[in-house]
Amino acid sequence: MMQRNPQPLQPSSWLDPLYDPKIRGIIFQVLLVLALAFLAYEIVTNTAANLRRQNIASGFDFLSRTAGFDISQSMIPYKSTSSYAAAFFVGLGNTLLVAALGIVLATLLGFVIGLGRLSSNWLIAKLSLLYVEVVRNVPLLLQLFIWYVAVLRALPMPHDAKPIAGVAYFDTRGLHTPLPLLDQGGWLIAIAALTGIALTVWLNIWARQRQEQTGQRFPLFWSSLGLVVGPPLLVFLLLGAPLHFEQPTLGRFNFDGGLTILPEFLALLAGLAFYTASFIAEIVRSGIEGVPRGQKEAASAIGLSNAQALRLVVIPQALRLIIPPLTNQYLNLTKNSALAVAIGYPDLVSVFAGTVLNQTGQAVEVVLITMAVYLAISLLTSMFMNWFNARMAIVER
Amino acid sequence: MRGRFWVRGNIGTIGGLRVTAERGSALYPDLLPARWEKGPRIASVMCCIRTVLLAALACLIPAAASAQTPPASRTLDAVIKRGVLNCGVNTGLAGFSAPDDKGGWTGIDADFCRAVAAAVLNDTAKVKYLPLNAKERFTALQSGEVDLLSRNTTWTMSRDTSLGLAFVGVIYYDGSAFMTRKSLGLKSVKDLAGASICTQTGTTNELVLADYFATNGITYKPVVFERLVEVLAAYNSGRCDAMTTDSSQLISERLRLQNVDEHEILPELISKEPLGPVVRQGDQQWESIARWVLFAMLNAEELGVTQKNADEMIATSPNPEIRRLLGLEGEFGKGIGLANDWAVRVIKAVGNYGEAFERNLGTGSRLAIPRGKNALWKDGGLQYAPPIR
Numbered sequence: 001m002m003q004r005n006p007q008p009l010q011p012s013s014w015l016d017p018l019y020d021p022k023i024r025g026i027i028f029q030v031l032l033v034l035a036l037a038f039l040a041y042e043i044v045t046n047t048a049a050n051l052r053r054q055n056i057a058s059g060f061d062f063l064s065r066t067a068g069f070d071i072s073q074s075m076i077p078y079k080s081t082s083s084y085a086a087a088f089f090v091g092l093g094n095t096l097l098v099a100a101l102g103i104v105l106a107t108l109l110g111f112v113i114g115l116g117r118l119s120s121n122w123l124i125a126k127l128s129l130l131y132v133e134v135v136r137n138v139p140l141l142l143q144l145f146i147w148y149v150a151v152l153r154a155l156p157m158p159h160d161a162k163p164i165a166g167v168a169y170f171d172t173r174g175l176h177t178p179l180p181l182l183d184q185g186g187w188l189i190a191i192a193a194l195t196g197i198a199l200t201v202w203l204n205i206w207a208r209q210r211q212e213q214t215g216q217r218f219p220l221f222w223s224s225l226g227l228v229v230g231p232p233l234l235v236f237l238l239l240g241a242p243l244h245f246e247q248p249t250l251g252r253f254n255f256d257g258g259l260t261i262l263p264e265f266l267a268l269l270a271g272l273a274f275y276t277a278s279f280i281a282e283i284v285r286s287g288i289e290g291v292p293r294g295q296k297e298a299a300s301a302i303g304l305s306n307a308q309a310l311r312l313v314v315i316p317q318a319l320r321l322i323i324p325p326l327t328n329q330y331l332n333l334t335k336n337s338a339l340a341v342a343i344g345y346p347d348l349v350s351v352f353a354g355t356v357l358n359q360t361g362q363a364v365e366v367v368l369i370t371m372a373v374y375l376a377i378s379l380l381t382s383m384f385m386n387w388f389n390a391r392m393a394i395v396e397r
Numbered sequence: 398m399r400g401r402f403w404v405r406g407n408i409g410t411i412g413g414l415r416v417t418a419e420r421g422s423a424l425y426p427d428l429l430p431a432r433w434e435k436g437p438r439i440a441s442v443m444c445c446i447r448t449v450l451l452a453a454l455a456c457l458i459p460a461a462a463s464a465q466t467p468p469a470s471r472t473l474d475a476v477i478k479r480g481v482l483n484c485g486v487n488t489g490l491a492g493f494s495a496p497d498d499k500g501g502w503t504g505i506d507a508d509f510c511r512a513v514a515a516a517v518l519n520d521t522a523k524v525k526y527l528p529l530n531a532k533e534r535f536t537a538l539q540s541g542e543v544d545l546l547s548r549n550t551t552w553t554m555s556r557d558t559s560l561g562l563a564f565v566g567v568i569y570y571d572g573s574a575f576m577t578r579k580s581l582g583l584k585s586v587k588d589l590a591g592a593s594i595c596t597q598t599g600t601t602n603e604l605v606l607a608d609y610f611a612t613n614g615i616t617y618k619p620v621v622f623e624r625l626v627e628v629l630a631a632y633n634s635g636r637c638d639a640m641t642t643d644s645s646q647l648i649s650e651r652l653r654l655q656n657v658d659e660h661e662i663l664p665e666l667i668s669k670e671p672l673g674p675v676v677r678q679g680d681q682q683w684e685s686i687a688r689w690v691l692f693a694m695l696n697a698e699e700l701g702v703t704q705k706n707a708d709e710m711i712a713t714s715p716n717p718e719i720r721r722l723l724g725l726e727g728e729f730g731k732g733i734g735l736a737n738d739w740a741v742r743v744i745k746a747v748g749n750y751g752e753a754f755e756r757n758l759g760t761g762s763r764l765a766i767p768r769g770k771n772a773l774w775k776d777g778g779l780q781y782a783p784p785i786r
Contacts, residue, residue, distance in 0.1 A: 056561035069621075173618070
């Protein structure tokens with residue numbers, strides 16, 4: 001036993017609360033917050049002061065000024081007399097378009113190749129392995145150049161382009177296809193489609209409840225398909241099929257009219273999708289291999305076929321392992337789309353952090369906005385994937 | 398000194414402090430000409446990173462300048478102290494600034510860097526050339542990465558007033574032009590209705606193109622790249638029917654194509670593109686130095702002083718105008734903080750304007766551009782320098 005000197009109790013002083021770890025913790029946290037706030041304040045005021053002193057324009061007024069340049073691809077109406085804000089939205093739209101399509105394609109391709117890696121067919125398994133090892137080990141920027149240059153060099157000039165299936169043309173200026181145009185009643189068809197989708201959601205909820213209560217299954221897939229496709233199709237036919245196609249026609253230099261998909265877009269989409277697919281394939285393979293063997297054997301034992309076992313037993317469990325790393329790949333793909341600038345695709349970085357930044361000279365504001373946008377896109381993707389992950393997680397009963 | 402960078406006080410470009418990129422600096426590794434030549438593709442991505450970095454630097458460096466009394470010229474002091482002039486040039490444009498096979502830089506813009514180095518440091522070798530593409534050039538100057546931007550840059554009002562920059566003069570009077578394939582048989586720019594046109598982002602050409610076609614009510618399909626090399630490659634591969642940039646650049650770029658004779662430059666110039674050196678606003682003395690180095694080259698041509706006859710002129714010329722230019726009369730060097738023979742150094746280093754023009758762009762070069770608008774005013778051109786008196 002240690003001997004303690006009996007200390008007389010100190011008279012209480014105003015310093016006493018400092019010896020309380022809880023209060024001390026709060027004090028430190030308040031100090032930290034104050035320090036951070038001071039730092040942020042200093043950064044903002046210093047930047048503003050420096051820019052003012054150097055006579056560099058600052059503020060966000062520039063967004064409403066006329067842009068003055070044209071953009072090759074736009075999903076919203078845009079011309080050179082539009083504002084910088086419009087140019088921003090054009091760039092954002094183009095980034096979202098290529099990222100969304102890239103994610104869909106990369107996922108589909110990644111799943112196919114990932115399953116191929118596990119195939120019992122030697123050739124398929126080895127080819128999948130070869131794909132994964134080659135594609136994921138070559139830098140994406142290089143792949144983009146390969147796609148862009150290879151795509152461009154191999155294609156004919158517009159006047160030499162041969163029609164594909166009689167209607168489409170693929171030349172150095174892109175892929176030209178007929179553009180379907182509705183003459184009238186577009187909103188009626190849209191309402192019908194939305195109604196169909198709402199009905200499908202309701203049907204799914206109803207069918208799940210019924211299955212839980214009675215054990216009876218409902219042919220959900222076909223009925224859902226019918227509900228989504230049926231109403232708009234019906235309205236469309238009732239209106240007398242008011243559809244015509246705008247054909248691409250060859251002008252002096254280019255195909256005009258119709259729908260043109262730019263080679264820059266195709267190259268970027270292909271580069272992003274094939275590159276990311278190689279990572280997704282490995283995620284899918286490891287996810288499936290992570291499901292205990294016994295699960296598949298048990299599925300066989302109760303008489304499920306190989307395909308059924310995969311679809312009903314293995315993949316639902318594998319998804320839990322697949323989704324979190326898959327989210328990472330989606331985020332990577334979205335951010336990698338900024339490499340578009342290297343091959344002339346007008347994405348957010350190219351249009352906004354490139355041209356707009358240069359024409360206005362307001363680097364700080366433009367870079368801040370661009371960073372905020374990528375942060376927002378990434379956080380939204382994460383949120384969605386987290387929600388999806390929570391849905392897929394094993395429900396402990 | 399690989400892997401280090403210095404934060405230097407009192408030089409002051411942002412808040413009285415500036416960050417310099419020394420040779421081999423980890424901060425801007427891609428700035429070295431050798432690297433650019435090895436990996437131009439990577440460089441185009443690096444520039445985005447750099448833009449972000451520079452923007453971040455602008456945020457982080459404290460504003461101490463308001464308190465201190467600025468010296469006569471912070472840039473001049475910094476250049477003298479450093480012993481090297483950091484000069485922003487084009488990544489490679491024959492005739493203006495292009496790396497040569499000996500690791501040096503040639504061209505009229507590079508010569509202007511040398512001229513300023515000669516005037517300030519009395520040594521044309523003490524120039525560090527920083528190749529910049531169109532998009533990053535202004536940020537590089539604003540942030541203090543370069544002391545002088547001599548990179549075929551068009552003088553416009555917004556650049557001169559809202560970017561914190563100051564243009565010092567016009568070294569080349571140019572205009573936007575178009576290059577097309579001869580086989581298309583075009584007579585005029587207006588024949589390009591509906592064509593795909595390639596151009597470089599961050600240039601005035603991009604804006605001029607949009608203006609011109611909108612004004613004339615004709616459509617076109619823009620294809621925009623970050624680097625001139627990519628623009629040329631896209632044009633060459635048939636992605637575009639035409640390529641637009643300043644006519645001098647087109648003349649230079651056309652020579653890089655395999656079958657030069659299959660391509661022609663349409664005769665029309667659709668804009669005014671006065672190209673000139675740029676410095677930062679707010680350093681009056683440095684601005685004067687850059688301006689008067691250019692004027693000295695022009696005055697030297699007007700007065701017939703050349704690289705060869707400069708010494709002879711000093712010894713024998715009785716002409717007071719020449720004697721003032723050569724620092725034999727008056728104290729004009731003092732006014733800009735330099736030695737009185739500053740103009741002699743410039744002339745001995747790069748020759749007068751006419752010599753520099755002919756050597757880089759005119760008869761002495763592959764480009765063989767006629768003097769045209771860039772002739773002296775007394776020969777019917779636009780080049781006119783205020784007198785030294």
